[in-house]
Amino acid sequence: MALRPAVDTEPTTTNAAEAFQNQTLRPILKLHNELFLSLFRSYLVRRKQAPDGRFSRITPPEQEAYIEHTLRTDQKFRNLLIGTVIGQFTSTELADFLADEAELTRRTLNMISQRLIDQNV
Structure with missing residues (x-):
């Protein structure tokens, strides 16, 4: 956890998924x-793109x-990206993630998608 960079976000106390997103997912x-x-x-290279x-x-x-279509439809690639993130969780974070897995997976993929789009892959 010491390797994770600090990310300035607005404090959130109303939604556990948003708090997890800001405290755990964004730094990872x-x-x-x-x-x-x-x-x-x-x-892209593998797909000859x-x-x-x-x-x-x-x-x-x-x-x-x-990018959005790829992250929505290519299950193998989605799992690789999500696994990369999950591999950085502590045991407590993993338990929190699994408690709301569908929502947090959706949020994670949305943030990855936005990063790829914003940085002109």
């Missing part, structure tokens, strides 16, 4: 930002749609 995603970018670039493939030639809105 920030810590492993380059890893997520590398994983997605590797995914990069480096000179289709992905680099489509418009930013189409790239955004591609």
